[in-house]
Amino acid sequence: MLEKLVMAALLIVTVGLFGRRMAMLLGYLRLGAADDRLPKHWGRKIKDQIVVVFGQRKLLQWTVPGLMHFFIFWGFVILFTTIVEAFGAVFQEGFHIPLIGRWGPLGATQDFFVAAVLLGIAVAFFIRRVQAPGRFRGSHTKDAEYILYAITGIMLTILATRGAEISLGHFPYDTAWTPLSNATAQLFEGFSEATREALDTVFLWWHSLIILAFLVYITYSKHLHIITAGINVLFTSERPKGALIPMNIDIENMTEDDTFGAGVITDLTWKQMLDGMTCTExxxxxxxxxAWNTGKPLSPKLLIMDLRDQMFEKGPALLEAKKTGDEAFQEIVAGLPSLNPDVVEDEVIWDCxxxxxxxxxxxVNIEHIDSIVAMRRNLVMTESRFPKEMQGALQNMETTGNPWGSAPQTRMDWEKGTSKQEALEIPHIKDNPDADVLLWVGCAGAFDDRNKKVMYDLAKLLQIAGVNFATLKDEESCNGDPARRMGAEYIYQMLAEQNIETMKGYQVKKILTACPHCFNTMFNEYPQFGGMFEVIHHTEYLAQLVKEGRLKPEAEMGKTVTYHDPCYNARHNDVWQGARDVIESIPGTEYQEMHRCGHGTFCCGAGGGRMWMEERMGKKMNMERTDEALASASDTLAVGCPFCNIMLSDGVTERQKDDQMAVKDVAQLLLASIEFHPESSAAKANGNGADEAQTT
Ligand code: SF4
Ligand code: SF4
Structure with missing residues (x-):
C-alpha cells in the first residue's frame, strides 16, 4: 500500500512540475509578436507530420545518424507501452494493457525496439565521442550525453524488469515472442523467488524513477524538442519556400518614430521563439x-541558440512584469538588450x-531566414545601421530602379549587340499586346556586360524558335529582391507595387526570366501584393523549346560541362531539371555533376543582397564554389543565374584559370550549338561555321 501511495505522490509531483514548466514556456511564446500560422492546408500538414515527424525524412538524408535517430524515435513511440506496463505493475500485480497487453507481436516489437534503441545509443556515442563532427561545435554536448545515459538506463531497466517477470511467471506475453527478454531471464536463474521478487521491485522502481526524472529534465534541456518538434512542424510556414514574411508597410505615412523588424527578443514572433525551443543543437x-563553411562567424545553429538563451534569460522577468501590468511590462521591454549587437553580432546577421x-x-523545420531578415529589417529601417557599401545599392534602387544606378533609358542597350552582331528589334509590350511571354530582362541582364551578352543570346534563341515575345523596355524596374533581403522592405514594396501595376496595366500573363531572383520574387512574393503571374525560368523554357523541336542543337560542341545550381532555383523552387536537359541535348557534351548539386547546391555568395556587400572574413564563397567546379575537371561551367555568372566568372579569373574553364549561361551554350552548325538556318544567315563553335 505504502508503495502505491509513494508512487502516486511522485506521479502527482512530476506531472505538476512538468505542467508548471510547460505553462511557463507557453507564457514565453505569448510574449512574442503575432504571426498567423493557423494551418490552412490540412492535407499538407498531415503529410508533413507523416513524412517529417514520423517518417524522419529530413534526418534520413544523413544515413547513419538518421537511422540512429529513427530507431530511437520509434523506440520512444513503441516503448511507451512498456512505461504504461511499468507504472501499472506498481499499482496492480500482473498488470497488462487491456486488449493488446498479452498480444505476442506487441511483446516482440517491444523486444526489438529495446535492442534497436540500445544499438542507436551506441552509435550516438560513437558519433559524438569518436567521430566528433564539427557540426556539434558550440552545442551543449554534456546535456546530450546525460540524455543518452538516461535512455540507456531506461532500456536496461526495461530488460531487467521483463527478465525478472519472466523468471517469476508474471510476464504478460508468450515468451516465444520475446527472445531478448527471455535471454535476460536466464540471468535470474539460481536466485531464490524472494530475491527475484525483490530485484523485480528494485528494477521497476529504478525504471519508473528515471522516467519521472527524465520527464521533468527534458523541459529544461535541448531535448524539449521531443515535445515541441511535432508542433513546430505543424506550424511551419505555408508560404512558398522562397517567400519572406510580408510586412505591408504604410509607406505614405511612415515616420521616423516607427520601428520595424526585431530589435529585442519580444519583437520575434511566437513561432520564431518556438523555433528556439525546438532546436536540437x-x-x-x-x-x-x-558562411560558416568559409570561416564567417555566422552559424545558423548558434544564432537560433543565442535567441533561445535570451528568451530563457529574460522570460521570467517579462512574465512577472506582465502580471503586474502593462506599464511594468513596457518598462522591462524598454530595458531589454538589443538583439544586435548584444545577443547576436551585426556581422553574423549580414553574413547570410x-x-x-x-x-x-x-x-525540425526551423526557419532561420525569417529571424535573420527580421533582424535585418530592424537594423536597416529602425536603426539605419548596415554595411556602408549597401548604401549605394539601396539608394540606386530607390532613385534609378536598379542597384547599379544606371540610367533606366539604357535598359535595352544589350539588344544592339556587339559590332559583330546584328541588332535585335524587340517590341515593347504595348506594341505587341498579344505576346505569348514577357521577357523580363532584370537589372543584371540590362546593365552587367557579361549578362547583357546572355540576354542577347536568349532573345536570339527566342527569335530562332519563333516565340512571340516582348519586353517592358525602360518601364521595367528592379524586382526588389536585393532590397527585401537586405531588410529594406519599404524599397522592395515600392518597386514591387510599381512593377505589378505596370504589368497588370499591360495585362501580362506569362513572364520569362533568366534570373532566379527575379523568378522567385515575381512567382512567390508578388502574389503577396496582388501580382499573380505565371513565371518561368529560362532554363525550363529553353528545355521545353528543345523538347518541342523548336530549337535544334546540332553542332558537336565537344565540351565537358558541369552546372552550378542557383540556390533560388534549386533549393527555394525545386527548379533544376531544365538546365540539365538543355545541356545534355547539346551534341558531343559530356555532363559532370558537382558533388553539391540540386537541393544540396552551394551558394555562390551573391544572394541575400550580398552581391553588394564586401566579404571581409574567411574564404570567399565564390572561390569555394569555383574550386569545386575546377575540381570537376570540366572545361565549361554552366550557370543559370546572372549573379552566379558574375561571382563564378570572377572566381575563375582570380584563380587564373580562364584558359581552363569557361563560365557560360545555359542559353549561350545552346545558342552556340544551334548557330555554329553549318547546316543550321541561323548559321547560314549569320555566315557562321562549325569551326567557330570551338572558339565560343
Ligand atoms: S536549427 Fe535545426 S538543424 Fe540547426 S541545430 Fe537546430 S535543430 Fe539542428
Ligand atoms: S540561409 Fe544560407 S547563409 Fe544564411 S544561415 Fe542559412 S545556410 Fe547560412
Missing part, C-alpha cells in the same frame, strides 16, 4: 551553411546569403 544547419540550406537541412 544537431548542427545540421551549421554544417551546410556557406539567404541560400536556404539551413532551413532545408533542419530536421
Amino acid at each position: 544537431c548542427g545540421r544547419c551549421q554544417s551546410v551553411c556557406p 546569403t539567404t541560400c536556404g540550406a539551413c532551413v532545408q537541412a533542419c530536421p
Whole structure:
C-alpha cells in the first residue's frame, strides 16, 4: 500500500512540475509578436507530420545518424507501452494493457525496439565521442550525453524488469515472442523467488524513477524538442519556400518614430521563439551553411541558440512584469538588450546569403531566414545601421530602379549587340499586346556586360524558335529582391507595387526570366501584393523549346560541362531539371555533376543582397564554389543565374584559370550549338561555321 501511495505522490509531483514548466514556456511564446500560422492546408500538414515527424525524412538524408535517430524515435513511440506496463505493475500485480497487453507481436516489437534503441545509443556515442563532427561545435554536448545515459538506463531497466517477470511467471506475453527478454531471464536463474521478487521491485522502481526524472529534465534541456518538434512542424510556414514574411508597410505615412523588424527578443514572433525551443543543437544547419563553411562567424545553429538563451534569460522577468501590468511590462521591454549587437553580432546577421540550406537541412523545420531578415529589417529601417557599401545599392534602387544606378533609358542597350552582331528589334509590350511571354530582362541582364551578352543570346534563341515575345523596355524596374533581403522592405514594396501595376496595366500573363531572383520574387512574393503571374525560368523554357523541336542543337560542341545550381532555383523552387536537359541535348557534351548539386547546391555568395556587400572574413564563397567546379575537371561551367555568372566568372579569373574553364549561361551554350552548325538556318544567315563553335 505504502508503495502505491509513494508512487502516486511522485506521479502527482512530476506531472505538476512538468505542467508548471510547460505553462511557463507557453507564457514565453505569448510574449512574442503575432504571426498567423493557423494551418490552412490540412492535407499538407498531415503529410508533413507523416513524412517529417514520423517518417524522419529530413534526418534520413544523413544515413547513419538518421537511422540512429529513427530507431530511437520509434523506440520512444513503441516503448511507451512498456512505461504504461511499468507504472501499472506498481499499482496492480500482473498488470497488462487491456486488449493488446498479452498480444505476442506487441511483446516482440517491444523486444526489438529495446535492442534497436540500445544499438542507436551506441552509435550516438560513437558519433559524438569518436567521430566528433564539427557540426556539434558550440552545442551543449554534456546535456546530450546525460540524455543518452538516461535512455540507456531506461532500456536496461526495461530488460531487467521483463527478465525478472519472466523468471517469476508474471510476464504478460508468450515468451516465444520475446527472445531478448527471455535471454535476460536466464540471468535470474539460481536466485531464490524472494530475491527475484525483490530485484523485480528494485528494477521497476529504478525504471519508473528515471522516467519521472527524465520527464521533468527534458523541459529544461535541448531535448524539449521531443515535445515541441511535432508542433513546430505543424506550424511551419505555408508560404512558398522562397517567400519572406510580408510586412505591408504604410509607406505614405511612415515616420521616423516607427520601428520595424526585431530589435529585442519580444519583437520575434511566437513561432520564431518556438523555433528556439525546438532546436536540437544537431548542427545540421551549421554544417551546410556557406558562411560558416568559409570561416564567417555566422552559424545558423548558434544564432537560433543565442535567441533561445535570451528568451530563457529574460522570460521570467517579462512574465512577472506582465502580471503586474502593462506599464511594468513596457518598462522591462524598454530595458531589454538589443538583439544586435548584444545577443547576436551585426556581422553574423549580414553574413547570410539567404541560400536556404539551413532551413532545408533542419530536421525540425526551423526557419532561420525569417529571424535573420527580421533582424535585418530592424537594423536597416529602425536603426539605419548596415554595411556602408549597401548604401549605394539601396539608394540606386530607390532613385534609378536598379542597384547599379544606371540610367533606366539604357535598359535595352544589350539588344544592339556587339559590332559583330546584328541588332535585335524587340517590341515593347504595348506594341505587341498579344505576346505569348514577357521577357523580363532584370537589372543584371540590362546593365552587367557579361549578362547583357546572355540576354542577347536568349532573345536570339527566342527569335530562332519563333516565340512571340516582348519586353517592358525602360518601364521595367528592379524586382526588389536585393532590397527585401537586405531588410529594406519599404524599397522592395515600392518597386514591387510599381512593377505589378505596370504589368497588370499591360495585362501580362506569362513572364520569362533568366534570373532566379527575379523568378522567385515575381512567382512567390508578388502574389503577396496582388501580382499573380505565371513565371518561368529560362532554363525550363529553353528545355521545353528543345523538347518541342523548336530549337535544334546540332553542332558537336565537344565540351565537358558541369552546372552550378542557383540556390533560388534549386533549393527555394525545386527548379533544376531544365538546365540539365538543355545541356545534355547539346551534341558531343559530356555532363559532370558537382558533388553539391540540386537541393544540396552551394551558394555562390551573391544572394541575400550580398552581391553588394564586401566579404571581409574567411574564404570567399565564390572561390569555394569555383574550386569545386575546377575540381570537376570540366572545361565549361554552366550557370543559370546572372549573379552566379558574375561571382563564378570572377572566381575563375582570380584563380587564373580562364584558359581552363569557361563560365557560360545555359542559353549561350545552346545558342552556340544551334548557330555554329553549318547546316543550321541561323548559321547560314549569320555566315557562321562549325569551326567557330570551338572558339565560343
Ligand atoms: S540561409 Fe544560407 S547563409 Fe544564411 S544561415 Fe542559412 S545556410 Fe547560412
Ligand atoms: S536549427 Fe535545426 S538543424 Fe540547426 S541545430 Fe537546430 S535543430 Fe539542428
